[in-house]
Amino acid sequence: MVRPIQNIVIVGGGTAGWLAAGVIAARHQGRMKTGFTVTLVESPNIGIIGVGEGTWPTMRSTLEKIGVSETAFFRECDTAFKQGASFARWTTGAANDAYYHPLMLPQGFTQLNLVPHWLRSGRGRSFCDAVCPQGQLCDDGLAPKMITTPEYQAVANYAYHLDAGKFAPFLQRHCTEKLGVRHVQADVLTVNRAENGDIASLTTRQAGDIPGDLFVDCSGFSALLLGKTLGVPFKDCSDVLFCDTALAVQVPYETPDAPMASHTISTAQKAGWIWDIGLPTRRGIGYVYSSRHSSEEAAQEELARYVGPAIKGLSVRKIPIRSGHRETFWKNNCVAVGLAAGFLEPLEASAIVLVELSAKLIAEQMPANREVMDIVAARFNDVTSYRWGRIVDFLKLHYVLTKRTDSRFWIDNVDPVSVPDRLKNLLLLWKYRSPWFFDEFDRLEEVFPAASYQYVLYGMGFRSEVDPSDSDGTDAIAARLVEENAAVTRRMRSQLPKNRDLIRKIHDFGLQPI
Amino acid sequence: MTNIVVLNSQTHRHLRVQAGASAELGDNQRFVHVAISEFPALVVHYPIFFAKDSETGAFFAGAMLGFGENLFLSADGKGQDAYRPLNLQRQPFFVAGSDLAIDLDSPRVGRGEALFQESGEPTPYLQTIVAAFRELRPGFEMTKVFIDTLLKLKLIEPITVDLGFDDGSRLKLIDLYTIDRNTLQALPDATVLDLFRRGYLHLIYLMIASLKQIPVLAQKKNRRLHESAG
Numbered sequence: 247m248v249r250p251i252q253n254i255v256i257v258g259g260g261t262a263g264w265l266a267a268g269v270i271a272a273r274h275q276g277r278m279k280t281g282f283t284v285t286l287v288e289s290p291n292i293g294i295i296g297v298g299e300g301t302w303p304t305m306r307s308t309l310e311k312i313g314v315s316e317t318a319f320f321r322e323c324d325t326a327f328k329q330g331a332s333f334a335r336w337t338t339g340a341a342n343d344a345y346y347h348p349l350m351l352p353q354g355f356t357q358l359n360l361v362p363h364w365l366r367s368g369r370g371r372s373f374c375d376a377v378c379p380q381g382q383l384c385d386d387g388l389a390p391k392m393i394t395t396p397e398y399q400a401v402a403n404y405a406y407h408l409d410a411g412k413f414a415p416f417l418q419r420h421c422t423e424k425l426g427v428r429h430v431q432a433d434v435l436t437v438n439r440a441e442n443g444d445i446a447s448l449t450t451r452q453a454g455d456i457p458g459d460l461f462v463d464c465s466g467f468s469a470l471l472l473g474k475t476l477g478v479p480f481k482d483c484s485d486v487l488f489c490d491t492a493l494a495v496q497v498p499y500e501t502p503d504a505p506m507a508s509h510t511i512s513t514a515q516k517a518g519w520i521w522d523i524g525l526p527t528r529r530g531i532g533y534v535y536s537s538r539h540s541s542e543e544a545a546q547e548e549l550a551r552y553v554g555p556a557i558k559g560l561s562v563r564k565i566p567i568r569s570g571h572r573e574t575f576w577k578n579n580c581v582a583v584g585l586a587a588g589f590l591e592p593l594e595a596s597a598i599v600l601v602e603l604s605a606k607l608i609a610e611q612m613p614a615n616r617e618v619m620d621i622v623a624a625r626f627n628d629v630t631s632y633r634w635g636r637i638v639d640f641l642k643l644h645y646v647l648t649k650r651t652d653s654r655f656w657i658d659n660v661d662p663v664s665v666p667d668r669l670k671n672l673l674l675l676w677k678y679r680s681p682w683f684f685d686e687f688d689r690l691e692e693v694f695p696a697a698s699y700q701y702v703l704y705g706m707g708f709r710s711e712v713d714p715s716d717s718d719g720t721d722a723i724a725a726r727l728v729e730e731n732a733a734v735t736r737r738m739r740s741q742l743p744k745n746r747d748l749i750r751k752i753h754d755f756g757l758q759p760i
Numbered sequence: 761m762t763n764i765v766v767l768n769s770q771t772h773r774h775l776r777v778q779a780g781a782s783a784e785l786g787d788n789q790r791f792v793h794v795a796i797s798e799f800p801a802l803v804v805h806y807p808i809f810f811a812k813d814s815e816t817g818a819f820f821a822g823a824m825l826g827f828g829e830n831l832f833l834s835a836d837g838k839g840q841d842a843y844r845p846l847n848l849q850r851q852p853f854f855v856a857g858s859d860l861a862i863d864l865d866s867p868r869v870g871r872g873e874a875l876f877q878e879s880g881e882p883t884p885y886l887q888t889i890v891a892a893f894r895e896l897r898p899g900f901e902m903t904k905v906f907i908d909t910l911l912k913l914k915l916i917e918p919i920t921v922d923l924g925f926d927d928g929s930r931l932k933l934i935d936l937y938t939i940d941r942n943t944l945q946a947l948p949d950a951t952v953l954d955l956f957r958r959g960y961l962h963l964i965y966l967m968i969a970s971l972k973q974i975p976v977l978a979q980k981k982n983r984r985l986h987e988s989a990g
Contacts, residue, residue, distance in 0.1 A: 393815070393816060394814060394817045755816040755818060
């Protein structure tokens with residue numbers, strides 16, 4: 247008798263828990279009539295971490311798929327637009343040292359690699375400005391769309407900045423009211439195992455026993471199911487990524503209509519970097535640093551210097567960052583999503599995107615029964631390990647390209663011992679050619695495509711030595727693409743409204759569904 | 761550029777207004793905001809679409825009078841050769857709260873039709889303006905309800921119109937919306953009945969039928985091109 251997988255139990259009600267619940271329940275709506283259930287068990291006594299405020303453009307399709315209105319999302323989660331990130335003082339540390347990692351792909355990315363052409367002839371223009379409009383849109387403080395642009399559609403590709411403390415309850419309402427997710431508020435006392443090592447049920451203090459066929463561990467850092475119960479070890483990455491502490495603070499605007507950046511601003515410091523995320527009602531600012539390279543007092547001082555006098559009287563929250571992830575993510579009938587799976591410094595907003603990708607994979611690959619679950623689990627682990635590895639590489643890329651030598655932190659970061667082998671090889675390869683599709687960016691749903699590597703590499707002054715005589719007859723097409731980009735840039739700059747103005751309009755009038 | 765004041769039979773006793781359709785006086789509009797009550801009159805001449813207000817993103821219903829110009833203005837630029845939408849007829853008047861107002865800076869003000877008789881009573885012309893607003897004001901509200909109903913039922917879809925003219929020019933009309941016929945066909949019986957009872961089904965089919973006016977409009981444009989070339 248093969249047991250079908252019918253009852254999904256999610257433990258933990260933060261961003262990860264509710265996103266996983268929403269994605270799984272939405273995908274399996276049709277089966278709800280025949281006994282498929284999604285239950286989310288959440289402790290009424292444990293709060294959520296709730297500092298994840300940056301997302302990837304994937305969030306647009308995720309929210310659309312689970313049936314959320316983008317207008318409601320803006321109104322209820324203090325949401326703002328994010329058109330990528332700028333990285334200030336990462337290369338030389340000088341005041342004018344900054345580059346963008348935008349969310350738009352370079353013009354004509356699917357047909358031609360513009361890097362060689364830019365290296366040969368793009369003198370004087372940053373790579374980002376030569377191939378995409380978004381850096382200039384961010385400079386101008388513009389929104390990525392207009393009030394006439396339908397929900398979830400873009401003029402310029404975008405993601406969101408959001409208030410994580412409001413996002414989880416927002417998703418909770420949607421999941422319980424629209425998607426039939428059962429919400430059980432209870433503390434888990436024991437996790438009960440079956441003979442084969444599977445999790446059979448949870449015993450809770452307030453709601454008795456909760457049996458399930460598949461358990462999704464969204465319990466945060468504690469990894470109650472996958473870590474504590476199933477004993478899956480944690481793989482530490484602090485030998486590659488040194489930052490292990492964050493000091494976070496919420497800073498009000500000086501005036502309600504002060505300009506609001508439509509991108510994340512990341513500014514390098516002595517022993518780490520500061521994030522600066524603009525929401526409509528406040529900025530979320532945090533210093534992510536290495537406690538091996540800085541005392542907490544020194545970090546507090548650097549944060550205060552960045553924020554300015556406004557920091558007086560604000561409470562600064564200290565958050566430990568243990569860079570790393572579980573050795574496997576799906577064991578027996580338990581899969582971890584979110585902080586339970588792992589965490590890395592929030593340099594490229596990778597936390598929530600991994601939640602989305604994992605939830606999507608679970609929902610789409612939902613094993614029909616226990617018999618095939620191990621096959622699905624093996625694939626899931628393969629893909630997810632690959633993703634974590636790629637993210638670690640990509641985050642490290644931001645550090646290894648620095649020319650800063652003003653502190654041990656930056657000097658230690660370029661030590662080859664701390665650089666993963668794969669990244670070392672790629673950097674060697676990229677000395678003589680630019681990142682492109684063959685450099686192992688061949689997976690479906692690659693977290694960071696070759697374009698992202700291009701923006702960071704050439705934004706940080708890295709130069710591939712392309713052979714000037716090696717023109718493959720694409721110069722004319724490339725020149726046309728660069729011109730097209732200039733035209734698109736002009737059009738968008740004249741057309742798009744200011745970031746804050748559009749958000750105000752969304753609150754006043756809403757976006758249309760079509 | 762505008763000077764809108766509340767109309768008053770004392771102050772404005774001798775004011776005159778040019779009432780007729782004229783290109784110079786503001787009738788040269790290719791797309792005019794309309795109310796659902798006008799659909800039956802519009803459909804025999806114009807394609808009717810939905811479009812979005814650029815300031816608010818809100819949908820409104822509009823009649824297409826041409827491509828860049830009003831093709832229904834007679835050759836001398838005076839007079840409209842077809843039903844003139846109320847939103848053109850009402851020029852240069854507005855409504856301010858419950859009062860009728862007028863834009864004194866409008867080029868229409870000065871000569872033409874009297875607004876008040878010597879007794880202070882409104883002239884028949886002014887009465888038509890009052891009547892136009894009596895239809896338009898609730899008309900726009902009812903149109904909004906109609907559009908909201910269609911949006912909820914996912915009955916609105918974007919439409920792109922591609923046209924080629926005899927002078928070799930091509931025109932692509934974007935940002936226009938029409939009825940989604942596939943969704944319409946798939947509506948549940950109860951919904952169809954409800955739409956019928958509310959008079960919406962009639963309006964829906966008028967809009968669908970009005971699309972046949974696009975090629976007619978294009979022919980009109982071609983004739984203009986030949987006339988101006990000849």
